[in-house]
Amino acid sequence: xxxxxxxxxxxxxxxxxxxxxxxxxxxxxxxxxxxxxxxxxxxxxxxxxxxxxxxxxxxxxxxxxxxxxx
Numbered sequence: 191x192x193x194x195x196x197x198x199x200x201x202x203x204x205x206x207x208x209x210x211x212x213x214x215x216x217x218x219x220x221x222x223x224x225x226x227x228x229x230x231x232x233x234x235x236x237x238x239x240x241x242x243x244x245x246x247x248x249x250x251x252x253x254x255x256x257x258x259x260x
Contacts, residue, residue, distance in 0.1 A: 194210070207253075208249075212246070219236065219238075
């Protein structure tokens with residue numbers, strides 16, 4: 191993350207490509223939570239479909255295995 195904050199995207203990709211791939215999703219989730227917190231009286235967490243959760247978990251596991259094997 192430090193490499194990314196310093197503008198060195200290629201170095202950040204080398205250190206952790208999965209972080210860079212999931213960063214837009216995390217940013218969307220954070221912005222959606224903020225929007226919900228500002229627009230309604232009672233905050234409710236955004237519902238993430240179960241298939242998306244399991245798909246991301248599987249992708250992270252496969253990525254970790256392939257990264258350590260190669």
